[in-house]
Structures are given as C-alpha cells and as structure tokens.
Amino acid sequence: MNALTEPYKVLVAEKIAATGVDMLKERFDVEVGTDWSREELLDRIGSFHGILIRSATQLDAEVLDRADNLKVVGRAGVGVDNVDVQTASKKGIIVANAPEANTVAAAEHTVALILALARNIPQAHASLTSGKWERSKLGGTELDGKTLGVLGFGRIGQLVAIRAKAFGMRVVAFDPFTADSRYREIGAEKAESADAVLGAADFLTLHLPKTPETQGFINTETLAKTKDGVRIINVARGPLIVDEDLQAALDSGKVAGAALDVFTKEPITDHPLFSYANVIVTPHLGASTAEAQDRAGVQTAEQVVAALTGGSVTTAVNIPAIAPEDMQVLGPFVPLAEKLGKIAASLADSVERVEIEHLGRIAERDTRLLTLSVLTGLFSGRTEEAVNLVNAPTLAEERGITISETREAQAKDYSDLVRVTLVGKDGTVRVVGTTLGQKHRPHLLEAWGQRFNLQIDDPYLTLFRYSDVPGMVGRVGSSLGEAGVNISAAAVGRQAPGEGEASDLAVMAITTDGPVPETVIDQIAKSDGFVSGRSIEL
Template identity: 80%
Template sequence: MSTLTEPFRVLVAEKIADTGVDMLREQFDVDLGTDWSRADLLERIGSYHGILIRSATKLDAEVIDRADKLRVVGRAGVGVDNVDVAAASKRGIIVANAPEANTVAAAEHTVALMLALARNIPQAHASLTSGKWERSKFGGTEVEGKTLGVLGFGRIGQLVAIRARAFGMRVVAFDPFVSAERFREIGAEKAETSDEVLAAADFLTLHLPKTPETQGFINSATLAKAKDGVRIINVARGPLVVDEDLKDAIDSGKVAGAALDVFAQEPITDHPLFGYPNVVVTPHLGASTAEAQDRAGVQTAEQVVAALTGGVVSTAVNIPAISAEDSAVLGPFVPLALRLGRIAAALAEQGVERVEVEHLGRIAERDTRFLTLSVLMGLFAGRTEEEVNLVNAPTLAEERGIAVSERRETKSRDYADLIRVTLVKGDDRVRVVGTTLGQLHRPHLLEAWGQRFNLQIDDPHLTLFRYSDVPGMVGRVGGCLGEHGINISAAAVGRQEDGARTDLAVMAVTTDVRVPDDVVTQIAGFDGFVSGRSLSLD
C-alpha cells in the first residue's frame, strides 16, 4: 500500500456553515465547488478523498465510479437518497449524514404552526397589513388544557410532546415501538391504538415515516374517528394526508383547521386548501433554521474529519460492524435477520419493550452483533421518522426505551444454525425463528405465532393467518386470494409446538404481490379465523 505524502483533498460541493468549512481547512486542502455542473463534478471528482454535499448533488454510480481516491461522503442532512450507498459501499467509501441536525427545528416548527393555527396569527397579520382592523374576527382558542395527539413518537414527536407539556397540554401518543417507561419520562399517555389518539385529540400532529401503510393515513375513514373540531398539523411528510378528504372534512366542519408544512407534490403553489381562512401553510420550512443548517454542516464536517483521520464515524450509514472474516460467514444470514425483525414487528400487537435475539449453532462462534443490528433494522424499518441503518439502530432502540439483549449458544437442535427473535412487552411475548438452507442460504421461517413450520421466505411478501384448527381452512385462504388475482408462491401450515395442545393453527404464504389489507381483513373475518397479517419483507 502506498503512503499518502500530500494532504487529503476535500470538496465542499454545496454551501454549508462557515464553521464546518473552517474545521475541514484546519486539516485538509479544501475546494469549494458550489457552482460546479455535473460535468465538472464527473471530470474532477477523481482527485478528492472526501466530498461534502447537501441534497442537490447526485452521487450516483457513475460519479462514484470516477471517484478513484474517495474515502468518505458527507451528506449535510438527514437522508442519503441522493447517494448510491450500495455503489459507495462496494468501493469501500464511507457514507455519513447528520440525522439529528433538524430535529429541534422540526419540533419547534410544529409547535409554532399549532399556536399559529390556534390563534389565527397569519390571517390576522394579513388582515391588519392590508389595512383592516378586524379584532373580533380572529378570536382563537387556548392550547392549555387541550389534548395534543401525537402519531409517531420518535425523536421529533418526543420533542414536540415535551414542549406541549410546557404549555399545560395533555399529550396522548401512539407508537408501539416506544416503551411505556419512555412515555412516563416525558409525561405523555401511551395509547394502545391510533384510534385512541384520534378520538382524544383536540390538536393532532403527525410524525410518521412514509410507508405503504402510512401513506394516506389521514383520510375520510380516520377523520371520521377524530373528535369534532380537531385541528391537524403535518410537518412530517405530505403523502400522509389525502388532501381531498381533509378538504371535505374542513368544509363539513369536522376538522376546525389545519397547518401544513409538507405536501404530496413539492414545490407547489396551487393546492385545494390554499386560501382557506382556517388553514395555515408554509413551504417545507421544518428544517429551515440557521441553527439547523449550521448544525448539519458542522456535524457532517466532523464526520468527514473522523473518517479521514481514523476517528469514529458515529453517523455512518454503511460501515461494517464486524471483521471481514466474520462478515463473510455471517453475511448470508443478514437477509434472514432483517426479515425476522420485520415479521416480529408485524406480529407484535401490543408493542415492544425488550428485544431478545438468540444466535444458535455455528454462527454463535462469530461476532453476531452484526446480525442483531440487522434484526433491529428490520424491526424499525418503516416505523421511525429516521432512516434506520446498522449504525443508528441501537440508538433508535435506546431513544424509545427498548432494551436489547443478545445470547449465543453454539449448539442448535434440528438445524445447524438458528436465529430466534423475541419481542417482549409485559407478559406478552412474540417469537419468530428462522434459518438458512442450501448452498444459496435461502432464508426460511420456522416458527411464528407459537406454531412451527418451514417456509422459504425469499419472495418479497408474506401473509400469515391464525385460525381454528379444523379441515377446509387452507382452501378458504387460497380460494379468496385466487378471487383477488393473487398467486401464492409457497405456503406452509403451522404444527403444534413441542406436542402442546392448541386449538389454533397458523398458515403462512408468500406471494409476488402484497396482499392488500382489505383482503387480509376479509379472510380474517371468516368464521373460525382469529387474525391475519400481511407485510413486505424487502
């Protein structure tokens, strides 16, 4: 390996805080390329060891392929959608971001919109500056003593709750992946379902990730469950709300007002709710504070410095957690661990306070932390506002008050290797077990809902049903799915665990398309059926 004799070179491709640039210049040769075109970037990227970007610069596979010396990409922001992380990982390039830079800004903007909505501040300002004195027209409502409903209780939702409590509000929140202890620390009430939040909230704030399950969550059906006169705030993601349904609810008086910072399509200047006297809108300003922008730049600069000087890159999204040797052995088990995390999360009806991961067999001879982190990634995928990765997964668990334990045992019954995942809340336990089989290490689900079976789960979609153990039930599932044009790739029926008697059986099926929730509900409503779950495994 050749020794580097000249200083590292770092490209700052987009504007960041001067403090961050100065930090880089203390140790490296820094060029500012904020006005570079893509052609410029492609031509010159090969001479840089580090690059710092925001959201405009696209570091796709073509750019990364030309980055011969590149060791680290710093993204001054939360996501890394504009970086081909897989291509960077293949080249051994660290990708780091600033996941906590805008949390305070987003929480404060949420509270600001809530207060503006309650007191008609933007409308009153517009009226007065247009030459009108309409004091009686803009009477508002106090937030003290009112109930704030919070859907999604991650970092931002918790910060909003703390601020709302300072205003004397009651806070009711729903997030099954936050422990009851964390709720108590903040002084919020833990709802068991989202419907409880909808029914209780005078003000409702959304802090959910955008997933197939949450897209369009605020719609005519959910709004019908809300309290009359509710006020809705969305500083999370535009697609969480069905605009026409919200408009209809405001027109009918069901919803007293809304405050929106995000929209399904952005930028937007023509929206069905623009101009409504009881709707407050801002152009995606949740993270737009000087402090948040500075913080993102400085935090990312710190990560670039750490990566190029041998320090700890605490916000990397793609650093392997284990040695290359262990990674080679355990790598084939990562898809299994991710899928088991997803399946366990889908079956945990009561939420989770503790995650127990057991590695049994030959894999227990290795550093299995990598697999435990993969289980957590599957567990939190699509359930947190933040993008989950191998680096931040333990932090996300800690912030939510979820304890994580790992156990290794080099002996395994029946299979050479097993991964067992158990989610615990009080006396409730949800356990799923899996292994890999064959030279290609195909992932197999071996246990769920207390029943044992063997189902290959490398198809992208899985559906499970629990039902009375009587003849004919499997046929009813297959018949209903067939009526809806859904083809079953593979199926397995659960066997009674350890000879224990039970009146319930479990059927698991994989399909090439996701079974819609209404079809799952239809089947689960058949006589003798107890419940059903459909989930995506990728």
C-alpha cells in the same frame, strides 16, 4: 499514504457552515468547489479523499467510479437520495449524513404552527396590514388544558410533546415501537391505538414515516373518528393526508383548521386549500433555520474528520464490507435477519425489549452485523427517520427499547438458527429462521408459537392463526384464488401431542409474489374459526 506528510484532500462541493469548513481546514487540505459543474466534478473527483455535499450534488455511479481515492461522503442533511449508496458501499466509501440536525427545528416549527393555528396569527396579520381591525372576529383558543394527539412518537414527536407540556397541554401519543418508559419520562399518555389518539385530540400532529400503510392515513374514514373541531398539523410528510378528504372535513366544519408545512407535490404555489381562511401553510420550512443548517454542516464535517482519522462514524448510512472470512459465514444470514425483524414487528402489538439469539456456527463470529440487520427490519417503515444498519440501535435507545444479544455454539435440529423475541406489555412474540441449501435460501421455522418450515424468498408473507380443524387451508386457498393472488408456497404449523402447553390453534404461513389485499386478510381473519391474520412485505 502518510497523513502526516501528505494530508488528505477534502472537497466542499456545496455551501455549509463556516465552522464546519474551518474544522476541516485544521486537519486537511480543503478545496471549496461550490460553483463546480458536473464536468469539473467528474474530472477532478479522483484526487479527493472526502467530499461534503448537500442535496444538489449528484454522486451517482458515474461520479463514484471515478473517485479512486474517495473514503467518505458527508451529506449535510438527512436524506441521501442524491448518493448511490450501493456503489459507494462496493467501493468501501463511507456515506454519512446529519440525521439529528433538523429535529429541534422541525419540533419548534410544529409548535409554532400549533400556536398560530390556535390564535389565528397569520390571518390577523393579513387582516391588520390590509387596513382592517377585526379583533372580535379573530379571537382564538388557548392551548392550556387542551389535548395534543401525537401520531408517531420518535425523536421529533417526543420533542413536540415536551414543548406542548410546557403550555399545559395533555399529550396523548401512539407509537407501538416506543417503550412505556419514554412516555413516562416525558409525561405523555400512551394510547392503545391510533384511533384512541384520533378520538382524544383537540390538536393532532403527525410525525409518521411515509409508507404504504401510512400514505393517505388522514382520510374520510379516520377523520370521522376525530373530535368535532379538531385542528390538524403536518410537518412530516405531505402524502400522509388525502387533501380532498381534508378539504371536505374543513367544509363540513368537522375540522376547525389545519396547518401544513409539507405537500404531496413540492414545490407548489397553487392548491385548493390555500384559499381557506382557517388553513395555515408554509413552504416546507420545518428544517429551515440557520441553526439547523449550521448544525448539519458541523455534524457532517465531524463525521468526515472521524472517517479520515480512524474515529467512529456514528451517522454512517452504510458500513464498510466486513472481513471476507466473516462475510462468508454471516453474509447469507443478513437478509434472513432483516426479514425476521420485519416479521416479528408485524406480529407484535408493542415492544419494550428485543432479544436476539444466534445459535450454531454463526455464534462463533462477530454477530453484531446480524443483530443490526434484525433491528433494521424491526424499525423499517415504522419510524419517521429512515433506518439503516448504523442508526438502528440509536432509534431503539431513543424509544426506550432495550436490546439483548446472546450467542450459543449449538443449535437444535439445524446447523444455525437466528431467534428473535419481542417482549412488550401485551405479551411476547418469537420468530425463528435459518438458511438452507447451497444457495442459503432463507427459511421461517417458527411464528405465533407454532413450528413449520417455509422458504421466504418471495416478496410477501401472509400468516393466519386459526382453530386446528379440517378445511381451513382450503378456505384460505379459495379466498386468495378469488382475489387473484397466486400462492408460491405454504406451510402449516400445529402442535403435536405431548409438545409443550396444549393448544388447539394452528398457524398457516403462505408466500406470494404479489401483495394480499388487506380487505382479503380481514375477511378471512374475521370468518368462523380464524383468530387473526397478517400480511408482511419482506
């Protein structure tokens, strides 16, 4: 198609900012179909080259299979749950969103809730409009000089911290995947652990992703580590808090107040916490500002324009297939690279720099895809924003983490190697892997300073570091057996005499088809002769 004589057709399927629509109309033949039924969308999608949606339009496989000319899907918002990204990728359709559109809105809403919580603003309004003058009863507390604890120091957490500093607050934050330099730039203190934040905070705000590790993070155990009279704010994810445990802490006075914008189940209009005088609630308004909605529409329109005019689509959540000749070589290493990123992240206490080395014949190709895969694994489940191959470098930059990539055509002992090194203030972590056999099975070759060879295509990997004495492997096997965990494969790495710096520690790597309970990991790691243990979902 010649775009100069026959313009691309773009469908605006849901309401977006007029500025965004006008931007599209300047370049393309635009049709606004905000009232289309699914049947009409199915019938007509085949004639469009671009489509803009919000959350209501379902672009599933059935719709995308009929989208014979579609080149780009623009989602005016953050999530892309209503788009079958896998099908889009197979068809070479770029899917782009607007991940930064609501960050300012979410940060400002967090600060608004902090202020409302400190000064009892909603309660005072309700009291006065009901005919009461309760000036003495509704006195509040000042933010100046108080400590704001921030759990999760990504884009939104950093914006909240900057605003809190303007109120004279001391900011203490924890996020092992944000470099020290970012804390210094903002003027926040980097806590050594989440527990340190819990213990320091007068106000505690959550900016964490929802993962198996973070779900229910605020519970009886963690609340016991907080100051008496702490105030808790959640504009991130509802499931981060165990509601019953928060309720009990409010009843006991351990928690002086809470401000909640998100809930485990939404929408919700009836909740036990709604009746509490010291609990402020809003119906998931974090991103609901006119500016955020307009920004989402404009940013998405910009991405659609870029996709259809050969520009750079900076917020794509997928990437078009790479050249077949490159994919033939690099393709098998993509899942390996992502696994290595996850393993390295699980072994590191902090990260300032990521060094990625590609060795062997893969180094003769454009290895950026493998580097992006490592970063995707590194940040997976560790950032408030969903991570993908496109936004991973941006997430690293925002956290002050530097990335280096090197390529070398020779690999010792193996045809190809991917080596990932994380450098943090607490030390260095290095993992190495390759693929082997006709089916290119991923293998882990080094971790925690020891070499071994373990196929890692099972979903769970567990690592133990321990004193190199007889009987240790049997103890691990017995403990996992008692817990009902079946070991798929195992390997042990121990330093041979004359190999580098002397060490009396060995490393055991185990794959399982089911998760190893954290209680079992802790029990083994704390037993005699063991130094540490980690379990990683690959």
